[in-house]
Amino acid sequence: MLISAGSGPTPEFSPASCCAPWKMEPAPPAPAPISQPLNISPNEFIRRYRLSKELTLDLCEELRPLLKEPVRSTDLDLETKVLTTLSLYAVGSYQRPIGDIGAHSLAQQTVSSVVAQITACLNTPQMRRKYIVFPSTLEERNETRTLWTCDSGYPLRKYMMTPITNAAEDSPESHYTNIHVRARNVVERTLGVLKTRFRCISGHRVLNSPEVAGSIINACAILHNICNTANLPILDLGPLPRYHNRRLQQAATEPLLEDAVVIDETERSNPQLRLGTAIRNRLVRRLWEGR
Structure with missing residues (x-):
C-alpha cells in the first residue's frame, strides 16, 4: 500500500507505479560531431x-x-x-x-x-622524425657543426657557446660576441613566434612535470612546423605575457642579460670547460679572419 504525502485519495498500487521512481535515466547523447x-x-x-x-x-x-x-x-x-x-x-x-x-x-x-x-x-617517433629534423648521424653533425648559443647563465661547453664578457671594443672577442648576440636574437624571436601561436608554452604557464612540459613543447613544435610548411599566417592574437616581452627586448638590445647568473668555473679543475674554451677560441679566430 502506498502512502500519499498530501491530501486526496491514495493511488492504487501497481508494479509500474512502484518501480517508476527507480527507472534508469536515459544515456546522455553522444558528443556533437566535428561539423559544427x-x-x-x-x-x-x-x-x-x-x-x-x-x-x-x-x-x-x-x-x-x-x-x-x-x-x-x-x-x-x-x-x-x-x-x-x-x-x-x-x-x-x-x-x-x-x-x-x-x-x-x-x-x-x-x-x-x-x-x-x-x-x-x-610525440611518437614517426611524427617527430617527420616534422622535427636534427642532425642525427655523426656525418650529419660533422657537416653542420651545430653549436648552441646561450647567455652567461649557462656553462661554456664544446657544444654550447656563451658570450665573452668585458671584451675590448673592436677586438676579435667583441666581434665574436656581437655575432653571438645577433644569432641568439634570432633564436629568441623564433621562440617568440612559437609562443605567440601556442600560448601554453609562454613563460608564465605551468605545464606540470618537466616530462609533460617537454612533450607539450615537442607537440607544439610539430604543429608549428606543419603550419609553416603550409604557409599559414599567424593572426594577431594580442600581446604575449610581459615576461616573454621583457626577455625578447633584452635579447634584441643587450649583449648579456643583466639578471643572468654567470657560471663561475675554473678551467684547471674542469676539463669540459677547458674543451669549451678551446673550441670558442678557435671560433673567435675564424670569425675574426673571415670578417
Missing part, C-alpha cells in the same frame, strides 16, 4: 585552434592509426579530441570553456585525459 566547428569562419577557426580546417582534418587522419577507435557511443571521437587539445595548446588554460567546440562541455579531468592522449600521439 567546421562551420565557423576560417579566421575564427585559426584563432581558436591555430591550424586551418584543412590542416586539422589532415592531422586527424595522420593520428587516427595511433589512437584507438571509440568503443562506446558516449566516447569522444578523434576529431573532438584533436580540437580540444589544439584549443588548450592555443590558450594555455583550462578556464576557457574548451569543451564548447561541439556545443557540449567537457570536464577538466576529461580535457586532461584527452590532451595526454593526443600529446602522446604527436
Whole structure:
C-alpha cells in the first residue's frame, strides 16, 4: 500500500507505479560531431585552434592509426579530441570553456585525459622524425657543426657557446660576441613566434612535470612546423605575457642579460670547460679572419 504525502485519495498500487521512481535515466547523447566547428569562419577557426580546417582534418587522419577507435557511443571521437587539445595548446588554460567546440562541455579531468592522449600521439617517433629534423648521424653533425648559443647563465661547453664578457671594443672577442648576440636574437624571436601561436608554452604557464612540459613543447613544435610548411599566417592574437616581452627586448638590445647568473668555473679543475674554451677560441679566430 502506498502512502500519499498530501491530501486526496491514495493511488492504487501497481508494479509500474512502484518501480517508476527507480527507472534508469536515459544515456546522455553522444558528443556533437566535428561539423559544427567546421562551420565557423576560417579566421575564427585559426584563432581558436591555430591550424586551418584543412590542416586539422589532415592531422586527424595522420593520428587516427595511433589512437584507438571509440568503443562506446558516449566516447569522444578523434576529431573532438584533436580540437580540444589544439584549443588548450592555443590558450594555455583550462578556464576557457574548451569543451564548447561541439556545443557540449567537457570536464577538466576529461580535457586532461584527452590532451595526454593526443600529446602522446604527436610525440611518437614517426611524427617527430617527420616534422622535427636534427642532425642525427655523426656525418650529419660533422657537416653542420651545430653549436648552441646561450647567455652567461649557462656553462661554456664544446657544444654550447656563451658570450665573452668585458671584451675590448673592436677586438676579435667583441666581434665574436656581437655575432653571438645577433644569432641568439634570432633564436629568441623564433621562440617568440612559437609562443605567440601556442600560448601554453609562454613563460608564465605551468605545464606540470618537466616530462609533460617537454612533450607539450615537442607537440607544439610539430604543429608549428606543419603550419609553416603550409604557409599559414599567424593572426594577431594580442600581446604575449610581459615576461616573454621583457626577455625578447633584452635579447634584441643587450649583449648579456643583466639578471643572468654567470657560471663561475675554473678551467684547471674542469676539463669540459677547458674543451669549451678551446673550441670558442678557435671560433673567435675564424670569425675574426673571415670578417
